[in-house]
Amino acid sequence: MAAMPNGFAGTGSCDQIKINGSNVWFPISIRHKDAEDLSGVFPDLAQEIFQSMKVDVAFxxxxxxxxxxxxLESGEIDMVAGAYHTKDRAxxxxxxxxxxxxxVAIFVRADMSDRPGSLEDLIGLQGLAPFGATFGEEFDDFANKHLTISRQSFDDFSTNMELLxxxxxxxxxxxxxxxEMMLKDLGVEGEVEALPWPALENSLHYMFSKKSPCLKHINAFQNELEKRVEAGEAANMMKAFNASASGQE
Structure with missing residues (x-):
């Protein structure tokens, strides 16, 4: 269990924990059109855990x-519901x-004749990635040194897919x-596809602000989170979201 660090006991009142996350990261954290609240594996699981702890949640x-x-840095929110691990974030x-x-996958057009078989094969090509996204030190370091990747601040991440x-x-x-969800939403599943090899695989975490008074709850949150992850609850939620998106029961 990741224990709360010394010096960040979370003083002050925590009558409600404020959570935010990605609007478009299926099935991790999503916000349906015109919806105020987040949904997805991480917001839903966090809400269930805090409800069991009798702590109110606001998105x-x-x-x-x-x-x-x-x-998160300023303490305006207490938690991010789902983000990749990096040393800076830790x-x-x-x-x-x-x-x-x-x-994390590399998506290319289906008619691409010379398919990249590794990260090295991306050198010299023009790439895209969501603005503000980081995929972990190993990939980010390689990309900064060798790849040409545009990260424009579009309102909708799917604009990147449209450009591709x-x-x-x-x-x-x-x-x-x-x-894959973007391909389905845009109706271009036959035009773009993910390469079969993963660019990387990284762990996803909840992240608390060090300025949050709700840090006083982190050890109890961690204990409950680990129990639920070990019981397969997060994995089952992933399967349920994917089945729902596929139109399966």
């Missing part, structure tokens, strides 16, 4: 992904134990399941 307003971490925030691991479809780039880096 933050829809803001860009990078802004979510500005909110230093700047209080991370939960790992909840799941998720593969239109031939404005050679590939898109994004979480596999989120990318």
């Amino acid at each position: 933050g307003a829809k803001v860009p992904w990078k802004r979510v971490f500005v909110q 230093r700047n925030y209080v991370l939960s134990s790992p909840v799941i691991k998720e593969p 479809v239109d031939g404005k780039a050679d590939y898109l880096v994004i979480a596999r399941q989120a990318g």
Whole structure:
């Protein structure tokens, strides 16, 4: 269990924990059109845990992904519901134990003749990735040194997929399941596909602000989270969201 660090006891009142997350990261954290609250594996699981602890939950307003971490840094929100592990995040925030691991994929047009077989094969190609997204040190370091990846601050991450479809780039880096859902939503499943090899696989965590008074609850949250993860609850929720998206019962 990841224990609360010394010096961050979370003083003050915590009558309600404020949570925010991605608006479009299926099935990790999503916000349906015109919906105020988040849904997805991480928001739903967090809400269940805090309800069992008798702590009220409030979800933050829809803001860009990078802004979510500005909110966390300032203490405007208490928790981010789902984000990849990085060394910087481990230093700047209080991370939960790992909840799941998720593969990140490289999406290309289906008519691409010379398919990349590794990260090295992406060198010299034009790539896209969501603005503000980080995929972990190993990939980010390689990308910064060797790859050309545009990260524009579109209101909707699916704009990146549309640019790929239109031939404005050679590939898109994004979480596999989120990318596959974008293909379905845009109706371009036959035009773009994920390469069979994963760009990387990284662990996803809840992240608490070090300025949050709700840190006083973190050990109890961690204990309950680990029990539920070990019992397969997070994995079952992933399967349920995927089955629902596929139209299965």
